[in-house]
Amino acid sequence: MTATIWWTIAGCTVVTAIIKGIGPVALGGREIPPRFSGVIAFMAPALLAALVVTNTFALGDHWTVGAHTVGVAVGGLILVRRGPLVLAVAAAVAVTALLRAVT
Amino acid sequence: MSTPPSDDAEDRATSLRAGFRAGVPYAAVGFVLSMSFGIIARDTGFTAVAAIVMSAVIFAGSAQFAAVGILASGGTAGAAVAAAALMNSRFLPMGIAIGPSLPGRAPLRAVQGQAVVDASWAMSNRGDGTFDRWFLFGSTAPQYVTWISGTTFGALGGDLLGDTSRLGLDAIYPTFFLALLISEVKDRTTFVIAAAGGLVALGLVPVTPAGVPVLAASLVALWGLRRERRAR
Known part of the structure; x- marks a missing residue:
């Protein structure tokens, strides 16, 4: 197991560095064509929404809802009402833990 | 440059x-x-x-x-x-x-x-x-x-x-990402892009390995090409 763990760490280090390094080099330092600036501006909402839904409604390769879904909804409500991130996260965790404690 | x-x-x-x-x-x-x-x-x-x-x-x-x-x-x-x-x-x-x-x-x-x-x-x-x-x-x-x-x-x-x-x-994690998402959704268009990205990711969850749904969602941003062309 020890060897497997260290090989995993080494492998993840290499692939992460390569993936993070390739993007900035891909266009060869050219200015991005103006037409593509709209694409770049839209990447954040598309990627972040995907991260939210896959972390809320998916576990591995199947859809799921549970106590954490309710917790995230409460955290989201606080965020939409311009509450601070740390408070929203604390509320999300507390609601999730509470629901798990009573069910 | x-x-x-x-x-x-x-x-x-x-x-x-x-x-x-x-x-x-x-x-x-x-x-x-x-x-x-x-x-x-x-x-x-x-x-x-x-x-x-x-x-x-x-x-x-x-x-x-x-x-x-x-x-x-x-x-x-x-x-x-x-x-x-x-x-x-x-x-x-x-x-x-x-x-x-x-x-x-x-x-x-x-x-x-x-x-x-x-x-x-x-x-x-x-x-x-x-x-x-x-x-x-x-x-x-x-x-x-x-x-x-x-x-x-x-x-x-x-x-x-x-x-x-x-x-x-x-x-x-989802709350962390949600905070970032909320600050990115500034108008109707970014809201639609976010909704589309989320739906693409959710739709791919049962059929692709974890990670692919998020990567694929970035393709939704290509909609930006079309809008730019229209504006000109």
């Missing part, structure tokens, strides 16, 4: 400081996330040192959780690395987007690209297709510090917390 006009020493310091301040709340949440990573890694058979080293050299939460999850379920190192690579594949489009905002030769840009993490990337985005790299560095710095200190805390003191699966720590 041209250096952006606003890159003199004073503006750099201002951007660094602004980035640092913006990064602190995400760093605080990152502490709790990496603490839970430290606990899970120890449960999987990692030594405390291995868990801390992994956070220090990889510094990518979802990839670390994915890799450890694979090992915990009896998977091989190769499978764990592949899962981590898929989770990190979103840094490919992010890196392409930020590339033109990073000066210097290719190796230097590749090194600067290592500072890209989700929160810093999203917040340093000026919204016009360019990024403030000093803001990026400033906001990544506190997140890196708490990522390692949180892992250390979890790996060494996790036993004090008892059964963490009932604590609700799995609600942290």
Whole structure:
């Protein structure tokens, strides 16, 4: 197991560095064509929404809802009402833990 | 290539400081996330040192959780690395987007690209297709510090917390991403893009390995091409 763990760490280090390094080099330092600036501006909402839904409604390769879904909804409500991130996260965790404690 | 006009020493310091301040709340949440990573890694058979080293050299939460999850379920190192690579594949489009905002030769840009993490990337985005790299560095710095200190805390003191699966720590990640998403949704169009990205990802969950749904969602951003053409 020890060897497997260290090989995993080494492998993840290499692939992460390569993936993070390739993007900035891909266009060869050219200015991005103006037409593509709209694409770049839209990447954040598309990627972040995907991260939210896959972390809320998916576990591995199947859809799921549970106590954490309710917790995230409460955290989201606080965020939409311009509450601070740390408070929203604390509320999300507390609601999730509470629901798990009573069910 | 041209250096952006606003890159003199004073503006750099201002951007660094602004980035640092913006990064602190995400760093605080990152502490709790990496603490839970430290606990899970120890449960999987990692030594405390291995868990801390992994956070220090990889510094990518979802990839670390994915890799450890694979090992915990009896998977091989190769499978764990592949899962981590898929989770990190979103840094490919992010890196392409930020590339033109990073000066210097290719190796230097590749090194600067290592500072890209989700929160810093999203917040340093000026919204016009360019990024403030000093803001990026400033906001990544506190997140890196708490990522390692949180892992250390979890790996060494996790036993004090008892059964963490009932604590609700799995609600942290989506809330973290939701905060970033809310600040990106500025109008009707970005809302539609976000909804489409979310639906694409959700639709792919049952049919592709974890990580692919998020990568595929970035393709929704190609809608930006069409709008630009129409505006001209």
